[in-house]
Amino acid sequence: MRPVYIVGAxxxxxxxxxxxxxxxxxxSSVAALHHAHLGKVPVDAVVxxxxxxxxINRQTALGSALVDRLSLWPAxxxxxxxxxxxxxxxxxxxxxxxxxxxxxxxxxxxxxxxxAVDGLEATDFVxxxxxxxxxxxxxxxxxxxxxxxxxxxxxxxGVERKHLAMVAIKNHDNAMKNPYAHIHQTVTMEGILTAPExxxxxxxxxxxxxxxxxxxxxxxxxxxxxxxxxxxxxxAAPRVLVAGIGQATDTHAVHERQDPTDxxxxxxxxxxxxxxxxxxxxxxxxxxxxxxxxxxxxxxSEAAGFFPIGHAHKAVERGETKLTGKLPINPSGGLKAKGHxxxxxxxxxxxxxxxxxxxxxxxxxxxxxxxxxxCNFGGFGNNVxxxxxxxxER
Amino acid sequence: xxxxxxxxxxxxxxxxxxxxxxPKAITLASGEEMVxxxxxxxxxxxxxxAIYPLLLVERDYYDIVAARLYSELLAxxxxxxxxxxxLVGLIDGVLAGLVNGRLVDGKVGMSYHxxxxxxxxxxxxxxxxxxxxxxxxxxxxxxxxxVAESPIGFRRWMxxxxxxxxxxxxxxxxxxxxxxLTRKTYFxxxxxxxxxxxxxxxxxxxxxxxxxxxxxxxxxxQVLGEKGGKE
Amino acid sequence: MSHNVFAFRCxxxxxxxxxxxxxxxxxxxxxxxxxxxxxxxxxxTYTDVYALAIDYETRYLRLAIVExxxxxxxxxxxxxDSPRLGKRVRATIGVVRETAGTSIYGLQFVxx
Numbered sequence: 001m002r003p004v005y006i007v008g009a010x011x012x013x014x015x016x017x018x019x020x021x022x023x024x025x026x027x028s029s030v031a032a033l034h035h036a037h038l039g040k041v042p043v044d045a046v047v048x049x050x051x052x053x054x055x056i057n058r059q060t061a062l063g064s065a066l067v068d069r070l071s072l073w074p075a076x077x078x079x080x081x082x083x084x085x086x087x088x089x090x091x092x093x094x095x096x097x098x099x100x101x102x103x104x105x106x107x108x109x110x111x112x113x114x115x116a117v118d119g120l121e122a123t124d125f126v127x128x129x130x131x132x133x134x135x136x137x138x139x140x141x142x143x144x145x146x147x148x149x150x151x152x153x154x155x156x157x158g159v160e161r162k163h164l165a166m167v168a169i170k171n172h173d174n175a176m177k178n179p180y181a182h183i184h185q186t187v188t189m190e191g192i193l194t195a196p197e198x199x200x201x202x203x204x205x206x207x208x209x210x211x212x213x214x215x216x217x218x219x220x221x222x223x224x225x226x227x228x229x230x231x232x233x234x235x236a237a238p239r240v241l242v243a244g245i246g247q248a249t250d251t252h253a254v255h256e257r258q259d260p261t262d263x264x265x266x267x268x269x270x271x272x273x274x275x276x277x278x279x280x281x282x283x284x285x286x287x288x289x290x291x292x293x294x295x296x297x298x299x300x301s302e303a304a305g306f307f308p309i310g311h312a313h314k315a316v317e318r319g320e321t322k323l324t325g326k327l328p329i330n331p332s333g334g335l336k337a338k339g340h341x342x343x344x345x346x347x348x349x350x351x352x353x354x355x356x357x358x359x360x361x362x363x364x365x366x367x368x369x370x371x372x373x374x375c376n377f378g379g380f381g382n383n384v385x386x387x388x389x390x391x392x393e394r
Numbered sequence: 395x396x397x398x399x400x401x402x403x404x405x406x407x408x409x410x411x412x413x414x415x416x417p418k419a420i421t422l423a424s425g426e427e428m429v430x431x432x433x434x435x436x437x438x439x440x441x442x443x444a445i446y447p448l449l450l451v452e453r454d455y456y457d458i459v460a461a462r463l464y465s466e467l468l469a470x471x472x473x474x475x476x477x478x479x480x481l482v483g484l485i486d487g488v489l490a491g492l493v494n495g496r497l498v499d500g501k502v503g504m505s506y507h508x509x510x511x512x513x514x515x516x517x518x519x520x521x522x523x524x525x526x527x528x529x530x531x532x533x534x535x536x537x538x539x540x541v542a543e544s545p546i547g548f549r550r551w552m553x554x555x556x557x558x559x560x561x562x563x564x565x566x567x568x569x570x571x572x573x574x575l576t577r578k579t580y581f582x583x584x585x586x587x588x589x590x591x592x593x594x595x596x597x598x599x600x601x602x603x604x605x606x607x608x609x610x611x612x613x614x615x616q617v618l619g620e621k622g623g624k625e
Numbered sequence: 626m627s628h629n630v631f632a633f634r635c636x637x638x639x640x641x642x643x644x645x646x647x648x649x650x651x652x653x654x655x656x657x658x659x660x661x662x663x664x665x666x667x668x669x670t671y672t673d674v675y676a677l678a679i680d681y682e683t684r685y686l687r688l689a690i691v692e693x694x695x696x697x698x699x700x701x702x703x704x705x706d707s708p709r710l711g712k713r714v715r716a717t718i719g720v721v722r723e724t725a726g727t728s729i730y731g732l733q734f735v736x737x
Contacts, residue, residue: 134700138702138721144674151710183514187425191424197421200519206675260690
């Protein structure tokens with residue numbers, strides 16, 4: 001198996017886009033291609049990550065569409081759909097092509113244009129990933145699953161709403177330094193939790209989760225350029241190795257999980273990624289986690305092995321996950337403030353980490369970042385892709 | 395303004411005694427303080443300037459709300475609508491949003507519009523609730539008739555309060571049948587939907603004495619939200 | 626007309642699972658018989674969901690994951706004004722959603 005490198009990364013500003021879907025995908029692709037300075041080296045394959053194109057934007061076969069828009073024929077191409085983990089899955093597919101010797105350069109682009117439809121439609125679209133007979137018919141939405149999970153987690157480990165608020169406050173602060181983030185707005189503990197007005201400021205979405213515990217609905221695209229060692233060696237930029245990717249699934253219906261508080265798929269996928277990377281959680285200098293709901297940043301950080309189970313919220317309280325802390329989590333602002341265009345997120349996490357490892361994350365740079373970790377959480381934790389990146393010294 | 399001539403008096407509606415809206419302060423999610431207060435006719439020109447750029451913003455029904463609100467504000471200023479009021483939300487004196495409505499009679503209010511300039515902080519929710527608070531608690535009315543241009547926004551109010559159908563009454567905005575917020579529903583919903591502190595601290599109130607405009611570029615940018623794919 | 630909700634018992638090993646798996650999660654058997662989901666259990670977790678889909682006009686929906694006495698867990702609506710973790714509930718069948726004019730039946734839990 002050949003090693004795979006990331007040699008370019010780019011993204012659009014997440015938020016609300018006026019552009020058609022493929023234009024959005026093309027914008028981040030071009031940004032990544034420029035970043036890579038490939039010169040005459042051709043792109044052999046294009047992989048697009050997207051969840052809602054067919055339903056929301058009435059456009060399918062996005063891999064082919066993007067190849068055409070970028071004039072990259074006859075490159076191989078397809079779209080990958082793995083719910084909210086589409087991004088990391090698409091990266092995995094691209095890496096496999098290079099590792100197997102079937103490609104030397106692969107463009108991976110995640111794109112989503114969710115705001116083409118109203119909030120009700122967007123909520124229902126995301127809810128379509130739940131189990132149709134055992135969950136969806138009951139009015140289950142993704143926030144509902146998160147609410148069920150949160151109450152149980154709080155009861156078992158003593159996590160309180162204030163810990164969730166700390167995660168939101170941190171991620172909003174981080175996003176202020178990220179020009180690509182959807183939301184540029186700081187929030188305070190008083191405003192979202194402790195003041196009497198907080199019941200209006202931060203209304204319940206799926207109790208005990210409030211509006212500020214849930215990521216926004218965003219449009220956006222993010223791209224990375226994967227390359228073989230031979231191609232990467234000829235480029236001037238610092239080399240970022242895809243050190244390990246792991247993936248695991250769990251039961252579809254949340255109630256059928258062996259332990260409904262255990263993010264088993266995160267645990268297994270992370271363990272596999274670390275093993276392939278020859279690394280341990282303690283080696284990680286910076287992480288991008290999938291905080292579609294604030295509770296998930298806490299729970300994932302435990303399942304991935306960064307904190308003992310039931311202890312991450314105390315680390316959050318001690319400030320350990322801030323930009324200046326022992327393990328900065330979500331320097332980009334996370335899904336909460338950077339935004340969550342579903343198909344783009346998994347790729348955007350890696351874009352941020354590539355910039356961090358290359359020392360290009362101006363304004364929010366984690367010092368001496370050498371090894372990084374990302375967790376892309378599909379379904380409600382029933383399909384997780386974990387990735388470890390490592391900067392290689394020349 | 396000179397004295398009211400007989401002719402002008404013909405065109406001015408009689409005015410009910412409307413107790414003034416007591417200002418309140420609200421801590422927003424950002425930690426900023428928003429002062430909610432009533433505006434007088436002399437402040438209308440400033441509000442018109444703020445709304446003007448939104449007349450052409452099609453997204454999220456801003457154009458139609460801006461167009462109708464503009465005419466309502468002008469009519470209020472020039473004494474051509476009966477018993478209208480306007481409330482604004484100000485953050486550091488800068489306009490964050492505005493609401494208006496009028497009194498049909500002592501018992502019934504007619505809600506007109508809600509416009510949010512500073513988005514992402516539930517300013518619209520706070521101001522709509524302030525309007526209901528004014529009608530029910532301070533003026534002492536029994537019910538408020540409500541409709542909206544935005545179907546999604548309206549559905550949220552319909553369900554949130556909740557509102558009841560009062561289809562036998564035509565609403566002044568476009569002639570669609572009204573929904574109504576009753577006194578009882580208001581008080582049941584109050585703990586969840588109405589907030590703010592009175593009296594407003596002297597300094598804070600002084601800072602909200604004059605309505606300051608966000609720049610035109612800023613109004614459009616705030617209303618349209620982030621630029622998304624455009625750099 | 627019965628609107629019961631069914632779990633599936635593996636004819637080979639007896640494992641009951643819900644929702645349906647075409648291959649038994651325990652023994653990989655492929656023949657099953659339906660088993661009605663009924664009886665009592667306790668609330669494992671619950672939530673009040675706002676921001677509902679277009680099919681719903683209520684302000685919120687109370688959902689729960691219930692652990693039935695026979696060991697199986699199910700998701701359903703919770704019709705209880707004072708929910709509590711661990712509270713005893715009983716499974717009933719009712720209309721849980723109206724989609725495009727069609728009533729959809731499912732599990733609703735009431736205090737036992």
